Amino acid sequence: MAKIKPSKGAPYARIMGVGGYRPTRVVPNEVILERIDSSDEWIRSRSGIVSRHWAGPEETVAAMSVEAAGKAIADAGLAPEQIGGVIVSTVSNFRQTPAVATEIADKLGAGKPAAFDISAGCAGFGYGLTLAKGMVVEGSAEYVLVIGVERLSDLTDPEDRATAFLFGDGAGAVVVGPADEPAIGPTVWGSEGDKSETIRQTVPWTDFRSGDTAKLPLDERGEVKFPAITQEGQAVFRWAVFEMAKVAQQALDAAGITAADLDVFIPHQANMRIIDSMVKTLKLPEHVTVARDVETTGNTSAASIPLAMERLLATGDAKSGDTALVIGFGAGLVYAATVVTLP
Numbered sequence: 079m080a081k082i083k084p085s086k087g088a089p090y091a092r093i094m095g096v097g098g099y100r101p102t103r104v105v106p107n108e109v110i111l112e113r114i115d116s117s118d119e120w121i122r123s124r125s126g127i128v129s130r131h132w133a134g135p136e137e138t139v140a141a142m143s144v145e146a147a148g149k150a151i152a153d154a155g156l157a158p159e160q161i162g163g164v165i166v167s168t169v170s171n172f173r174q175t176p177a178v179a180t181e182i183a184d185k186l187g188a189g190k191p192a193a194f195d196i197s198a199g200c201a202g203f204g205y206g207l208t209l210a211k212g213m214v215v216e217g218s219a220e221y222v223l224v225i226g227v228e229r230l231s232d233l234t235d236p237e238d239r240a241t242a243f244l245f246g247d248g249a250g251a252v253v254v255g256p257a258d259e260p261a262i263g264p265t266v267w268g269s270e271g272d273k274s275e276t277i278r279q280t281v282p283w284t285d286f287r288s289g290d291t292a293k294l295p296l297d298e299r300g301e302v303k304f305p306a307i308t309q310e311g312q313a314v315f316r317w318a319v320f321e322m323a324k325v326a327q328q329a330l331d332a333a334g335i336t337a338a339d340l341d342v343f344i345p346h347q348a349n350m351r352i353i354d355s356m357v358k359t360l361k362l363p364e365h366v367t368v369a370r371d372v373e374t375t376g377n378t379s380a381a382s383i384p385l386a387m388e389r390l391l392a393t394g395d396a397k398s399g400d401t402a403l404v405i406g407f408g409a410g411l412v413y414a415a416t417v418v419t420l421p
Contacts, residue, residue: 087217088256091210093421094221095156095253097149098388099142100375101133110243113236121243126350130246130376132231139171142249143182143227146384150223151186153421154253158186161253162219164193165209167202167380169409170229171195182225192219199277200346200408201267202226202380203250204416207404208265210254225251226380235280235295235306244349245307246376250384252421263333263417266325270411273317277309277409307409318352322407322415323359329403329415340366341400342390342420346407347372347382367395379408387420396420 106129107118121127133142143166151158164186166179179193192213198205203226210222230245254262280295286305295303326345330336343366345353350372357368369386378385383404390396398420405415 085217087215088220089215090257090260090262091214091254092257092261093252093418094255095150095152095154095421096384096388096391097146097151097153097251098385099145099149099249100385101131101137101142101247103132103134104129105132107243110236114239114242116239116243124351125244126370126373127243127376129374131248133229133247137247139168139227139229140178140181140185142247143178143225143251144185146227146249146251147182147186147223147225150251150253154221154255156221156253158188160221161186161188161223162191163210163213163222164188164191164225165206165222166195166225166227167198167206168195168227169197169199169379170233172232179225188223198380198412198414199410200348200377200379200382201406201410201412201414203383204265204267204404204406204414207252207254207262207416208267208414211262214254214256221253221255223251223253225249226382226384228379228381230307230377230379233279233305233307235303235308238306238308240311241306241308244377246378248375248378248381248385250381250388252384252387261419263329265414265416266328266332267414268412273313273411274409276313276317276411277307280306280308315349315352317411318348318407319355319359322405322413323356325407325413325415326356326360326403326405329405329417333417335401335417337362337366339401340403342367342369342396342402344369344383344386344390344402344404346405347375347386348377348408380406382406391420
């Protein structure tokens, strides 16, 4: 029997650089209120969201990704041709194939890296980060680009009072590369498929294509609505607050640290009430900086963690070398949490 030569990768992996892109158009709550019966006070009290960014026609999934990725590569001190892998997490790239990662890699001038898309909703960045770590340690790539990107304005029903105010657009990216000591902890991840209907697309694309109005949601004029994201808000809230706090604690335990050892907490930017409840449940000390980017960015799903990370570093609220707990959770229901050293 032939013996397979063992891989020779790095002993560990780390985040080397981070970049973000927010569309130029800022959408305050007042714009959302033009289509739903609500108030600015209600939106703020329920979600903490004051405004969000919505992409214009030229700010495509690929275009936003290229902007964010270019910043991350420069922040890492690398050239695009050094990137050996491109992982893109998104649920809002409507072209099923080819993977948008291949287009992004080409536009960046990255050469011929491994390039693929994943769909893990709001946990997508954590999934991508874990895959990138494995590639670096295994040795199949020295530097891997992880991008979380969404144009959720395309999947928002502006007349749905429960979700119309939640979602925003944007892209966040990190470069993962070799390290001499642990800088990305073990990932605690999983799924609870029995709850998958709590966050879902209103109708599958096949139903929309069929034109059968008996199966499709209609607007006030009786016209067919484009498929959108909907959710059972209370069920999602309870799951996120109680179950995801447990997952976050498991990630701390897996990394061999306690909440007191943390410098930064970067949860998925779903809702300010969820974030505040998780902080309380985890009993985070006052010295821990908590990302609250949701206030002006909204819920950007897979992009929310790298966007929040980039802003904290840019504003000086977090610094290079800080120890951060990151956790994403959402549609599926899926989740991923880990402890990282900030670039």
